[in-house]
Amino acid sequence: MDALIFKIVIFVILFAIGWGFGRHTEKKHLDALAEQEQRLAYITLDNSRFQTSADAGHLISSNVVISHDYFKYVLANIQNFFGGRLTHYESVLERGRREAIVRLKLQAEKNGATHIMGVRLSTTELGMQGGMVEVLAYGTAMLQLHCK
Template identity: 35%
Template sequence: MIVTTTNNIEGKKVIDYKGIIFGEVISGVDVIKDIAAGLTNFFGGRSKSYEGELIQAREEALRELENRAAAIGANAVIGVDIDYEVLGQGGNMLMVTASGTAVVVE
Protein backbone atom coordinates (compact mmCIF):
# COMPACT_ATOMS: atom_id res chain seq x y z
CA MET A 1 0.00 0.00 0.00
CA ILE A 2 1.41 3.38 -1.03
CA VAL A 3 0.44 6.23 1.31
CA THR A 4 1.52 9.75 0.40
CA THR A 5 0.70 13.36 1.15
CA THR A 6 1.05 14.27 -2.53
CA ASN A 7 -1.82 14.14 -5.01
CA ASN A 8 0.02 11.85 -7.39
CA ILE A 9 2.64 9.14 -7.26
CA GLU A 10 5.64 9.57 -9.51
CA GLY A 11 5.75 6.86 -12.17
CA LYS A 12 2.24 5.63 -11.34
CA LYS A 13 -1.07 6.36 -13.04
CA VAL A 14 -4.30 6.60 -11.05
CA ILE A 15 -6.83 4.38 -12.83
CA ASP A 16 -9.68 4.47 -10.30
CA TYR A 17 -10.77 6.75 -7.47
CA LYS A 18 -12.45 4.85 -4.63
CA GLY A 19 -13.32 7.83 -2.44
CA ILE A 20 -12.30 9.77 0.64
CA ILE A 21 -11.35 7.64 3.61
CA PHE A 22 -10.45 8.25 7.24
CA GLY A 23 -8.54 6.61 10.03
CA GLU A 24 -9.35 7.89 13.52
CA VAL A 25 -7.85 7.18 16.91
CA ILE A 26 -8.84 8.64 20.26
CA SER A 27 -6.24 7.90 22.88
CA GLY A 28 -6.34 8.63 26.58
CA VAL A 29 -3.20 9.62 28.46
CA ASP A 30 -2.86 7.66 31.69
CA VAL A 31 -2.17 9.24 35.08
CA ILE A 32 1.53 8.23 35.19
CA LYS A 33 2.22 9.83 31.81
CA ASP A 34 0.25 12.90 32.89
CA ILE A 35 2.34 13.28 36.06
CA ALA A 36 5.60 12.81 34.13
CA ALA A 37 4.51 15.40 31.57
CA GLY A 38 3.56 17.78 34.37
CA LEU A 39 7.06 17.50 35.84
CA THR A 40 8.58 18.10 32.41
CA ASN A 41 6.36 21.15 32.03
CA PHE A 42 7.53 22.46 35.41
CA PHE A 43 11.25 21.80 34.91
CA GLY A 44 11.38 22.22 31.13
CA GLY A 45 12.41 19.87 28.34
CA ARG A 46 10.66 17.40 26.08
CA SER A 47 7.90 15.11 27.25
CA LYS A 48 8.89 11.62 26.09
CA SER A 49 5.68 10.15 27.49
CA TYR A 50 3.43 12.47 25.47
CA GLU A 51 5.63 12.16 22.39
CA GLY A 52 5.35 8.38 22.57
CA GLU A 53 1.58 8.59 22.88
CA LEU A 54 1.39 10.93 19.90
CA ILE A 55 3.59 8.70 17.72
CA GLN A 56 1.58 5.59 18.60
CA ALA A 57 -1.77 7.31 17.90
CA ARG A 58 -0.53 8.64 14.54
CA GLU A 59 0.77 5.20 13.48
CA GLU A 60 -2.54 3.58 14.46
CA ALA A 61 -4.55 6.20 12.51
CA LEU A 62 -2.42 5.60 9.40
CA ARG A 63 -2.75 1.82 9.80
CA GLU A 64 -6.53 2.19 10.05
CA LEU A 65 -6.50 4.41 6.94
CA GLU A 66 -4.58 1.72 5.02
CA ASN A 67 -6.92 -1.05 6.20
CA ARG A 68 -10.00 0.90 5.13
CA ALA A 69 -8.44 1.65 1.73
CA ALA A 70 -7.62 -2.02 1.18
CA ALA A 71 -11.15 -3.03 2.22
CA ILE A 72 -12.61 -1.03 -0.67
CA GLY A 73 -10.10 -2.31 -3.23
CA ALA A 74 -7.55 0.52 -3.25
CA ASN A 75 -3.81 -0.06 -3.44
CA ALA A 76 -2.79 3.52 -2.57
CA VAL A 77 -3.94 6.56 -0.63
CA ILE A 78 -3.04 10.02 -1.94
CA GLY A 79 -3.41 13.51 -0.50
CA VAL A 80 -3.06 12.27 3.07
CA ASP A 81 -3.60 14.84 5.82
CA ILE A 82 -3.16 14.22 9.53
CA ASP A 83 -4.98 16.31 12.14
CA TYR A 84 -4.53 16.38 15.91
CA GLU A 85 -7.04 17.52 18.53
CA VAL A 86 -7.02 17.53 22.32
CA LEU A 87 -10.26 16.31 23.87
CA GLY A 88 -11.70 15.65 27.29
CA GLN A 89 -12.41 17.77 30.31
CA GLY A 90 -8.78 17.98 31.39
CA GLY A 91 -7.38 17.88 27.87
CA ASN A 92 -6.10 14.38 28.59
CA MET A 93 -7.38 12.69 25.44
CA LEU A 94 -5.80 12.93 22.03
CA MET A 95 -7.63 12.47 18.74
CA VAL A 96 -5.61 11.81 15.60
CA THR A 97 -7.39 11.72 12.25
CA ALA A 98 -5.74 10.68 9.00
CA SER A 99 -7.68 11.33 5.80
CA GLY A 100 -6.98 10.92 2.12
CA THR A 101 -8.28 9.65 -1.20
CA ALA A 102 -8.24 5.90 -1.77
CA VAL A 103 -7.16 5.08 -5.33
CA VAL A 104 -6.06 2.25 -7.57
CA VAL A 105 -2.78 2.84 -9.36
CA GLU A 106 -1.09 0.84 -12.13
Protein backbone atom coordinates in the same frame (compact mmCIF):
# COMPACT_ATOMS: atom_id res chain seq x y z
CA MET B 1 4.76 9.60 61.81
CA ASP B 2 4.57 5.87 61.11
CA ALA B 3 1.16 6.36 59.45
CA LEU B 4 2.61 8.95 57.07
CA ILE B 5 5.48 6.65 56.08
CA PHE B 6 3.01 3.79 55.60
CA LYS B 7 0.85 5.95 53.31
CA ILE B 8 3.87 7.04 51.27
CA VAL B 9 5.04 3.43 50.88
CA ILE B 10 1.55 2.32 49.80
CA PHE B 11 1.38 5.21 47.29
CA VAL B 12 4.80 4.34 45.84
CA ILE B 13 3.87 0.64 45.54
CA LEU B 14 0.54 1.40 43.84
CA PHE B 15 2.20 3.96 41.58
CA ALA B 16 4.84 1.40 40.53
CA ILE B 17 2.22 -1.28 39.85
CA GLY B 18 0.13 1.12 37.76
CA TRP B 19 3.17 2.36 35.88
CA GLY B 20 4.23 -1.23 35.14
CA PHE B 21 0.80 -2.19 33.81
CA GLY B 22 0.69 1.00 31.70
CA ARG B 23 4.08 0.25 30.14
CA HIS B 24 3.05 -3.35 29.47
CA THR B 25 -0.19 -2.27 27.76
CA GLU B 26 1.61 0.37 25.69
CA LYS B 27 4.25 -2.16 24.60
CA LYS B 28 1.54 -4.62 23.52
CA HIS B 29 -0.13 -1.86 21.50
CA LEU B 30 3.14 -0.84 19.83
CA ASP B 31 3.93 -4.47 18.99
CA ALA B 32 0.47 -4.96 17.45
CA LEU B 33 0.92 -1.74 15.44
CA ALA B 34 4.31 -2.90 14.13
CA GLU B 35 2.78 -6.20 13.07
CA GLN B 36 -0.10 -4.51 11.23
CA GLU B 37 2.22 -1.94 9.63
CA GLN B 38 4.37 -4.73 8.28
CA ARG B 39 1.36 -6.62 6.91
CA LEU B 40 -0.05 -3.48 5.24
CA ALA B 41 3.29 -2.26 3.83
CA TYR B 42 2.14 -3.03 0.27
CA ILE B 43 -0.32 -0.12 0.49
CA THR B 44 1.69 2.96 -0.33
CA LEU B 45 1.03 6.46 0.99
CA ASP B 46 1.57 9.75 -0.81
CA ASN B 47 1.14 13.12 0.82
CA SER B 48 1.78 15.27 -2.26
CA ARG B 49 -0.69 18.12 -2.53
CA PHE B 50 -0.97 18.51 -6.29
CA GLN B 51 -0.95 15.04 -7.72
CA THR B 52 -3.63 13.80 -10.11
CA SER B 53 -4.60 10.45 -11.52
CA ALA B 54 -6.70 9.19 -14.39
CA ASP B 55 -8.01 6.41 -12.18
CA ALA B 56 -11.10 6.71 -10.05
CA GLY B 57 -10.52 7.15 -6.36
CA HIS B 58 -12.64 7.63 -3.31
CA LEU B 59 -12.19 9.41 -0.02
CA ILE B 60 -11.36 7.26 2.98
CA SER B 61 -10.84 8.33 6.55
CA SER B 62 -10.08 6.92 9.94
CA ASN B 63 -9.72 8.30 13.41
CA VAL B 64 -8.50 7.21 16.80
CA VAL B 65 -8.69 8.66 20.29
CA ILE B 66 -5.77 7.83 22.55
CA SER B 67 -5.48 8.79 26.20
CA HIS B 68 -2.41 8.87 28.36
CA ASP B 69 -2.42 7.06 31.66
CA TYR B 70 -2.39 8.82 35.01
CA PHE B 71 1.25 7.94 35.60
CA LYS B 72 2.41 9.57 32.38
CA TYR B 73 0.33 12.58 33.36
CA VAL B 74 2.16 12.89 36.70
CA LEU B 75 5.58 12.43 35.09
CA ALA B 76 4.76 14.92 32.33
CA ASN B 77 3.71 17.53 34.90
CA ILE B 78 7.02 17.08 36.73
CA GLN B 79 8.90 17.31 33.43
CA ASN B 80 6.86 20.38 32.42
CA PHE B 81 7.85 22.11 35.65
CA PHE B 82 11.54 21.79 34.77
CA GLY B 83 11.02 22.41 31.04
CA GLY B 84 12.13 20.51 27.97
CA ARG B 85 10.46 18.01 25.70
CA LEU B 86 7.42 16.18 27.04
CA THR B 87 8.47 12.75 25.81
CA HIS B 88 5.58 11.09 27.65
CA TYR B 89 3.09 12.99 25.49
CA GLU B 90 5.16 12.40 22.36
CA SER B 91 4.67 8.65 22.73
CA VAL B 92 0.88 9.14 23.00
CA LEU B 93 0.89 11.22 19.80
CA GLU B 94 3.09 8.70 17.99
CA ARG B 95 0.78 5.84 18.94
CA GLY B 96 -2.24 7.84 17.79
CA ARG B 97 -0.73 8.73 14.42
CA ARG B 98 0.46 5.20 13.76
CA GLU B 99 -2.93 3.73 14.72
CA ALA B 100 -4.78 6.23 12.48
CA ILE B 101 -2.54 5.33 9.50
CA VAL B 102 -3.01 1.60 10.11
CA ARG B 103 -6.79 2.08 10.24
CA LEU B 104 -6.63 4.17 7.05
CA LYS B 105 -4.71 1.39 5.30
CA LEU B 106 -7.27 -1.15 6.55
CA GLN B 107 -10.01 0.99 4.95
CA ALA B 108 -8.04 1.06 1.69
CA GLU B 109 -7.49 -2.70 1.84
CA LYS B 110 -11.20 -3.25 2.42
CA ASN B 111 -11.88 -1.26 -0.77
CA GLY B 112 -9.19 -3.09 -2.75
CA ALA B 113 -6.90 -0.07 -3.04
CA THR B 114 -3.13 -0.33 -3.14
CA HIS B 115 -2.27 3.38 -2.92
CA ILE B 116 -3.53 6.33 -0.90
CA MET B 117 -2.99 9.80 -2.35
CA GLY B 118 -3.11 13.13 -0.54
CA VAL B 119 -2.81 11.69 2.95
CA ARG B 120 -3.45 14.23 5.70
CA LEU B 121 -3.36 13.91 9.48
CA SER B 122 -5.23 16.19 11.84
CA THR B 123 -4.59 16.12 15.58
CA THR B 124 -6.97 17.54 18.16
CA GLU B 125 -6.49 17.72 21.91
CA LEU B 126 -9.51 16.52 23.84
CA GLY B 127 -10.20 16.78 27.53
CA MET B 128 -8.66 18.98 30.15
CA GLN B 129 -4.89 19.46 30.21
CA GLY B 130 -4.14 17.18 27.26
CA GLY B 131 -5.95 14.18 28.67
CA MET B 132 -6.74 12.71 25.26
CA VAL B 133 -5.77 13.25 21.67
CA GLU B 134 -7.80 12.47 18.55
CA VAL B 135 -5.97 11.82 15.30
CA LEU B 136 -7.94 11.96 12.04
CA ALA B 137 -6.32 10.55 8.91
CA TYR B 138 -7.81 10.88 5.44
CA GLY B 139 -6.83 10.51 1.81
CA THR B 140 -7.94 9.26 -1.59
CA ALA B 141 -7.80 5.49 -2.07
CA MET B 142 -6.65 4.44 -5.55
CA LEU B 143 -7.02 1.04 -7.16
CA GLN B 144 -4.21 1.65 -9.67
CA LEU B 145 -1.36 4.10 -9.62
CA HIS B 146 -1.23 6.04 -12.89
CA CYS B 147 -0.35 9.48 -11.57
CA LYS B 148 0.46 12.50 -13.70
